[in-house]
Amino acid sequence: MTIRINNNDVAPPDDARVSLLDLLREHLHLTGTKVGCNQGACGACTVLLDGDRVLSCLTLAVQADGHQVTTIEGLGSPEEPHPLQAAFIEHDGFQCGYCTPGQICAAVAMLREAASGMPSYVTVDLATEKTFLSLEEIRERMSGNLCRCGAHNGIVKAIQQVAKEQAA
Amino acid sequence: MSNVQNAVIGTVRTVLGWVPSQWLPGGTPDPLIERRAAIGQQASRLDGPAKVSGQARFAADVAMAGLSYATLVHSPITRGRITKLESGAAEAAPGVILVMTYHNMPRLGIVPMIGGTNLSAAGNSALPTMQGPDIWYNGQVVAMVLAETQEQADYAASLIEIDYREDSAKTSFENAKPDSRAPASVLFEKNHVSIGNAEQELNRAAFKVDNIYRTPGHNHNAIELHAVTVAWDGDTVLLHDATQAISATASAIAKLFNLKNEQVRVLSPLVGGGFGGKAFWDHQIIAVAAAKLAARPVRLILSRDSVYRMIGGRSPSEQRVAVGADAEGKFTSIIHTGYSIMPPYAACPEPYTLGTRAIYKSKSFEIIQRYLDLDIVPNTFMRAPGEAIGTFALENAVDELAHEMGLDPIELRLRNEPEKHPISGATFSQHATRQAYLDGAERFGWEQREARPGARRDGEWRIGMGCASGGFPYVRMPGVNIRIELRRDGSAKISCSAQEMGMGTATVQTQHAADRLGLPVEAISFELGDSALPVAPMAGGSSQTASLSGAVIAGAERLTIELLRLAGNDSPIAGLRAGEVQLAKEGIASLDDPSRYESFRSIMARASRDEVTVTASGSPPLEMFKFAMHSSSAIFCQLRVSDVTGEIRVDRMLGSFDCGTILNPKTAASQFKGGMIMGLGLALTEETLFDERSGRIMNASLADYHVPSHLDVPEIDVIWTGIPDPRSPLGARGIGEIGITGVAAAVANAVFNATGTRVRDLPITLDKVLSEIP
Amino acid sequence: MIPFTYTRASSADEAASMAIRTGHKLLGGGTNLVDLMRKNVELPSCLVDVTALSDSIKETQEGGVMIGAAARNSAVAAHPLVRTRYPMLSRAILAGASAQIRNMATVAGNLMQRTRCIYFNDVAGSRCNKRSPGSGCDAVGGFNRYHAIIGAAPACIATHPSDMCVALAALDARIHVYNKNATRIIPIVDFHGFPADRPDLETVLEAGDVITSIEIPVSPFAARSAYRKVRDRASYAFALVSVAAGVTMRERTIDDIRVAFGGIAPKPWRAFRVEMALRGGPATQEAFDDAVEAELARAVPLAGNAFKIGLTKRTLSAVLTELTGDAR
Secondary structure: OEEOOEEEOOOOOOOOHHHOHHHHHHHHHOOOOOOOOOOOOOOOOOOOOOOEEEEEEOOOOHHHHHEEOOOHHOOOOOOOOOHHHHHHHHHOOOOOOOOHHHHHHHHHHHHHHOOOOOOOOOOOOOOOOOOOHHHHHHHHHHOOOOOOOHHHHHHHHHHHHHHHHHOO | HHHOOOOHHHHHHHHOOOOOOOOHHOOOOOHHHOOOOOOOOOOOOOOOHHHHOOOOOHHOOOOOOOOEEEEEOHHHHHHHHEEEOOOOOHHHHOEEEEEEEEEEEEEEEOOOOOOOOOOOOOOOOOOOOOOEEEEOOOOOOEEEEEOOOOHHHHHOOOOEEEEEEOOHHHHHHHHHHHEOOOOOOEEEEEOEEEOOOOOHHHOOOOOEEEEEEOOOOOOOOOOOOOOOEEEOOOOOEEEEOOOOOHHHOOOOOHHOOOOHHHHHHHHHHOOOOOOOOOOHHHHHHHHHHHHHHHHHOOEEEOOOOHHHHHOOOOOEEEEEEEEEEEOOOOOEEEEEEEEEEEEOEEEOOOOOOOOHHHOOOOOOOEEEEEEEOOOOOOOOEEEOHHHHHHHHHHHHHHHHHHHHOOOHHHHHHOOOOOOOOOOOOOEEOOOOHHHHHHHHHHHHOOHOOOOOOEEEOOOOEEEEEEEEEEEEEEEOOOOOEEEEEEEOOEEEEEEOOOOOOOOOHHHHHHHHHHHHHHHHHHEEEEEOOOOOOOOOOOOOOOOOHHHHHHHHHHHHHHHHHHHHHHHHHOOOOOOOOOOHEEEOEEEEEOOOOOOOEEEEEHHHHHHOOOOEEEEEOOOOOOHHOOOOOEEEEEEEEEEEOOOOOOOOOEEEEEEEEEEEEEOOOOHHHHHHHHHHHHHHHHHHHHHOOOOOOOEEEEOOOOOOOOOOHHHHHOOEEEEEEEEEEOHHHHHOOOOOOHOOOOOHHHHHHHHHHHHHEEEEEEEOHHHHHHHOOO | OOEEEEEEEEHHHHHHHHHHHEEEEEEEEOOHHHHHHOOOOOOEEEEEOOOOOOOOOOEOOOEEEEEEOOOOOHHHHOOHHHHHHHHHHHHHHHOOOHHHHHHHHEEEHHHHHHOOOOOOOEEEOOOOOOOOOOOOOOOOOEEEEEEOOOOOEEOOOOOOOOOOOHHHHOOOOEEEEEEEEEEEEEEHHHHOOOOOOOOOOOOOOOOOOEEEEEEOOOOOHHHOOOEEEEOOOOOOOOOOOEEEEEEEOOOOOOEEEEEEEEEEOOEEEEEEHHHHHHOOOOOOOHHHHHHHHHHHHOOOOOOOHHHHHHHHHHHHHHHHEEEOHHHH
């Protein structure tokens, strides 16, 4: 079995202690995924596992064996950015840029979750199948990604713009 | 700081007082204030595409062959001595390369401290790093393990056995008060200010408030962990560091390891947030020493726990603020005194009273700060050190006084607006706090506020509005050096060892240089983040943009002189002197007769030059001594408080700033908002839990120290007067720190307006509000 | 982390045979266990990945819901059956942690999660009877804002951190546990223990036990149910107090009611006394207040958490007022 990372097959590490985060950063030099706390408290290490957002710091690399991983590098490039990457620049959704890859990966998955009807803690009617991404909904759904520079307004605006584009 | 220093500064000020203003740099306003093109434009960050695609390389991202990984071990006791240190098991563990303790750590001296007269210093601790068995504070580094992988290093670190002899430690804020000290200076200001008899004035004031305000310790919590990747090559060493003090870090390492400056190179092109926390600490020293001892490249990424234990934060404070006013609401007395922690080995005197000296006029003042010596990790500068928490106390008190008097709090503030600096009497270079308030109040809809607390409701929520003033001094650092290389193809490269932590340094200076050199923005590249480039001071005190701008001005002057020399006598601009021309339209033009013009390309072609390179240093920042140069702000907040739970939800905020010219509205707005959001955390959730029983920080994690999450952050509106400061480069003053000032008070004042509960003890958690709601 | 091996179990039987071995620990999403291993609180020599066990979410013949142990928290919260019949459970799960963590965490793992007490987590510097029985408790005289006001013991005042389990407690969930060819069912209220003298023993599970599923019985009261969480940060924070409640009314009388509290006790706290006091009575403010008084009469507040008594009362009262609103 292998871990498929950004469409490349990678052998899982021999040492079971290696986190998916460390595998990406130190073994594969995919350093776009960032380490902010290594304990599931900041969201900087967010990647997509089979399309779902997860924390790579709390995922052992061996757990990802047989699964697909997409990192920020797999979403787009400076030349061909993902719509969310472009929107983050447009709305200044970052300053230092460190939490940014995690924010963007989380946002990509979040838009998919919302489209599938996934509710959130602030969704008034849990039975409803349709999610309207109000600012409050976006904020609650993105709260697992901390930003210390305070780019929250820009991040939320960027996501809202892409959500509108996708709905159109 | 010493009496001598006060005397020196005092003398300089006295002398400068006699100097006509036009003699000073900035005496004639920067001409670019009038004719800017790129400056003031909404420009996206130049590093944006790399940052959003994961291509931006931070210190811990650098790949290197043969890299080894370090983990640190911290003392769990506060004062005492190591009595036994057994590292055999760790050394024998798989993959371990080196265990370093005080036994084998190279013998090193101590680095120069930040904040003194030495502007090239960045040290945060006067304690030695792993030089002996003595323990000075809980969390002090006692050992380092280096291994082939991070996992191996982390595990081996758990195998080191250390016994300690514990001595009694000073850990109680209250108990330390009798031994507090009041130094002569706080940073560059005199500590004790006594004008008139403030206690007497307070006693006989028509209206007065007199309260104690408390603020807890805080940690910077940049999301990027402190990290350094180090490699020796023979007798030179390269550090990929996350630092807001590039040149100072290089010189500190050189000094400690007995190297010449050229033997040390620090690269730090991007820093994942600093906020004062990323200067020089033990980890850089340890990584460099370990790489030398092991003869291997070393990566040391501090764990989040390590960051809390070995990188100090903002000191807690207990402040007394008393304000007395006469019947018309004119202040007759302002008293601001208090205690904060600063062990003798720390660099930062948390100057919470400095803002109070510049913000209101008063008949009398009594200001003094006292410091407690506790055995703690050295506290340091954190965003708006002093003002962030000082404005909480003062602006809460002013709101209380306004309520007492039945006056609108804005009206009370405007009645006490100073025409000149209240303490020094110096003229303000530019000061439009009144406009900031009036503009802000109008845009925010302040007239909707009900003066009576608890008057507005929406279901279970009580709604309140509050405002407060913020402020921060202008600082331009001396000693900024830059190099400008102008090429015949019409491009220019500017180089400086400046720092980028998210402020948009290169973006804004590229805009600046385009206007200054008369080139299109696309023709400019700005190179920073490398100690091999011309020396710049650390990024701190919201000074970097003004300081760099001053250096670019000096560089452009040099370049002009050089180009005029090259132009020679066969040029339309022959005979003109530097003061008679400007750089414009990719060439030099006469100020009086713009038809007298020659392009750079033409000058350089005739002189057979492919490039012209100049180096220059910014002028001494004498304007700071001649004028009172302060930015100010009016912060507005509307929030809800749950009647049921006491939970506070901020619904909207507005910051109205008077900070001179805004160079890039897009990045500036982000910086203001960022400061305000950190202010929200300060107001509502942030607190470093220091267990006085053990001297240990108990919430050393982002799970237990609550920085604001997305859901805590409302839409924030930011406006500015935009009035240029005629005494500063580009008319700009710093904007990095003022955003946080005043926010905690605006929130506290809004909570009072919503509920009638006055919380004088940060953070304003729900239990403090709930206790007063029936 | 100490070195360990990793293996995957493909069935409950396989998992049970491995779980009984010394040093072996079952691994779900790892959101709590991996963190505790990194802090050296947990020191397993082998992790047995049980995420291949059933993750199905199905209606039972009786009309309840059966949730496979390996179902992810997010899948449970999003499931139509859960959202429509047990909204308090959906809301409780969505109140916990972050979307990323909910995508990783399994329901069995959530049941097994350990306290977030800051002294429990501090291996290097603090005493903790839960980590090291008999060593002492630094939380009692320390920072105990997040600690228990009820059901605790002098030896340990830690709270159970789960949101999901609070709703499960109110819903009388039944934990299906497999061991040695036999399955037994443990009611959720009996699943977590009281600290007393052995705060290290947090559940009634024995060596070799494997949680296979969680059954939620038919619960008419759950259709009108709510979960409200009160915390210091608006999101991504543990509860100071949380309330799960469901009510059915018969005209103006409370016909049936379930209430559980989170954030105030060493286990998800089923408020039987509140239920007893209110069942068959009027849905009035006074009745709510009296009921919660009865429940919290035994509360033992500490310096940092005494406010939770009032907060619990207010929050419960608000939740019940809302749930019984149109019937009052």
